[in-house]
Amino acid sequence: MIDFTIPADLAAERDRVRQFVIDTIIPFERDPRVTSHGPNDELRQELVELARAEKLLTVQAPEEFGGRGLSHVEQAVIYEAAGWSTLGPVAMNCAAPDEGNMYLLSKIANREQVEQHLIPAINGHRRTVFAMTEPYGAGSDPNQLATEAVFDGENFTVNGRKWLITGADGAKTWIIMARVAPNPHIPDGPTLFLTEGGQPGIVIERTMNTMDRNYVGGHGVVRFENLVLPKSSLLGESGQALRYAQLRLAPARLTHCMRWLGAAERAQSIAVEYARTRTAFGKPIGEHQGVSFMLADNEVALHQCRLTIWHACWLMDNGAKARHESSMAKSFVSEELFKVADRCVQVLGGIGISDETVVEMIFRDMRAFRLYDGPTEVHKYAIGRQVLRG
Known part of the structure; x- marks a missing residue:
C-alpha cells in the first residue's frame, strides 16, 4: 500500500528548510545581483555558503559523494520547501540545470570525470x-x-x-x-x-x-x-546520448515540478493574506464568492499536483522508470500551477501585476516552466501514444 505519512524526521527537515528559506534567503530577493538574466555568480556563491553553513547544500547527492542520498519522494518534500523562494534551490544547489546534470554524472561518469566535474559541482564550486x-x-x-x-x-x-x-x-x-x-x-x-x-x-x-x-x-x-x-x-x-538524456529527463521533469509547487504555494499564501485584509463593497474580498472560489480552486490544484508528483516519485523509488507517469506529472503540474499563479495575480488586483510582491515574478517564471524539459504538447503526444499502445 502507499503510505502518505511523512516520517517525523523528514517533516522536521522540511520545516527547517522552509524556515531557512524564509529567514535567510528571501531577504536576497530584492538584491540588485538578481538581474534580468537571473542571480549572478557572486550572489549564487554567497547563497551557497549560507546553505553550506546550515548543512543544507546538495542534500540530494549520493552518500558516496557527500550527500544524503535522498529518495525521489524525500526530494519532493524537501524541494517543495526549498522552492518557497526561487533563490532557495539556487542556495541549496538543487536548481536546474545543475541538479539534473549532477544526477546524470552520478550515473554514467567515469572515476576521472567524477573527480574533475561531479564532486566540485556537488560541493557548490562550479556550475x-x-x-x-x-x-x-x-x-x-x-x-x-x-x-x-x-x-x-x-x-x-x-x-x-x-x-x-x-x-x-x-x-x-x-x-x-x-x-x-x-x-x-x-x-x-x-x-x-x-x-x-x-x-x-x-x-x-x-x-x-x-x-x-x-x-x-x-x-x-x-x-x-x-x-x-x-x-x-x-x-x-x-551513440547513446538519447538514451542517457532519457535517464536524466524523467527525474528532472519531476524536480522542476517539486520546486515550482513550492513557489505556487508561496503565491497562494500571499493571495490568501491579501484576501483577508483587502476590503471592497463592505467586507474583505475573500468573503466574496468570486475571490473565495479562486482561492479554493488553487488549494485543490496544489493538492492534486502534490499527489501527482509523489505518485511518480514513489514509482521510481520502487524501481519503475515512470517515463509515462513523469510525463503526465510534468504536463499536468506545469499547466495547473500556471493557473494557480494566474489566479493569484487576479486576486491581488493591481498590485498583482507589479513587483510589490513576488507573485508577478512567479507568474512569469511559471509560464516558462510550461516549456522546460519539453512543452506540454510533446508530453501529451507521448502520453497519447502510450495510451493507444495499451
Missing part, C-alpha cells in the same frame, strides 16, 4: 550546463540534432550552434550533445561529451532576453567552432 537545444535542430525532437563531431581516431572536432543553454555564461562544466559522424573507429550517432568551459572553440555569442529570471547565467546562445575534444571527453558510450 554545469547541458547543451542540446538548437535553433533549427534538436529541441523537443532531439533526433533533429545538427551539431556534428568528427572523430579522427584520437580527437573529436565539434561544430554547431546551440541556444537556450541555461547557465552557459560562467559555467565550468559542459555536457555537450553532438552527432558523431560516421567513422571507422567508434559508433556514430548522438553522443554526449564532457568538458571544461571557457576553452577555445566554445563561443558564447550572447545571453538571450527571456521572461524568466531565476536561473544563474540566464539562457545563452553558443557556437562550437572547431572545438577539439580528446576521446577521454566521451561521457558514457558513443
Whole structure:
C-alpha cells in the first residue's frame, strides 16, 4: 500500500528548510545581483555558503559523494520547501540545470570525470550546463540534432550552434550533445561529451532576453567552432546520448515540478493574506464568492499536483522508470500551477501585476516552466501514444 505519512524526521527537515528559506534567503530577493538574466555568480556563491553553513547544500547527492542520498519522494518534500523562494534551490544547489546534470554524472561518469566535474559541482564550486537545444535542430525532437563531431581516431572536432543553454555564461562544466559522424573507429550517432568551459572553440555569442529570471547565467546562445575534444571527453558510450538524456529527463521533469509547487504555494499564501485584509463593497474580498472560489480552486490544484508528483516519485523509488507517469506529472503540474499563479495575480488586483510582491515574478517564471524539459504538447503526444499502445 502507499503510505502518505511523512516520517517525523523528514517533516522536521522540511520545516527547517522552509524556515531557512524564509529567514535567510528571501531577504536576497530584492538584491540588485538578481538581474534580468537571473542571480549572478557572486550572489549564487554567497547563497551557497549560507546553505553550506546550515548543512543544507546538495542534500540530494549520493552518500558516496557527500550527500544524503535522498529518495525521489524525500526530494519532493524537501524541494517543495526549498522552492518557497526561487533563490532557495539556487542556495541549496538543487536548481536546474545543475541538479539534473549532477544526477546524470552520478550515473554514467567515469572515476576521472567524477573527480574533475561531479564532486566540485556537488560541493557548490562550479556550475554545469547541458547543451542540446538548437535553433533549427534538436529541441523537443532531439533526433533533429545538427551539431556534428568528427572523430579522427584520437580527437573529436565539434561544430554547431546551440541556444537556450541555461547557465552557459560562467559555467565550468559542459555536457555537450553532438552527432558523431560516421567513422571507422567508434559508433556514430548522438553522443554526449564532457568538458571544461571557457576553452577555445566554445563561443558564447550572447545571453538571450527571456521572461524568466531565476536561473544563474540566464539562457545563452553558443557556437562550437572547431572545438577539439580528446576521446577521454566521451561521457558514457558513443551513440547513446538519447538514451542517457532519457535517464536524466524523467527525474528532472519531476524536480522542476517539486520546486515550482513550492513557489505556487508561496503565491497562494500571499493571495490568501491579501484576501483577508483587502476590503471592497463592505467586507474583505475573500468573503466574496468570486475571490473565495479562486482561492479554493488553487488549494485543490496544489493538492492534486502534490499527489501527482509523489505518485511518480514513489514509482521510481520502487524501481519503475515512470517515463509515462513523469510525463503526465510534468504536463499536468506545469499547466495547473500556471493557473494557480494566474489566479493569484487576479486576486491581488493591481498590485498583482507589479513587483510589490513576488507573485508577478512567479507568474512569469511559471509560464516558462510550461516549456522546460519539453512543452506540454510533446508530453501529451507521448502520453497519447502510450495510451493507444495499451
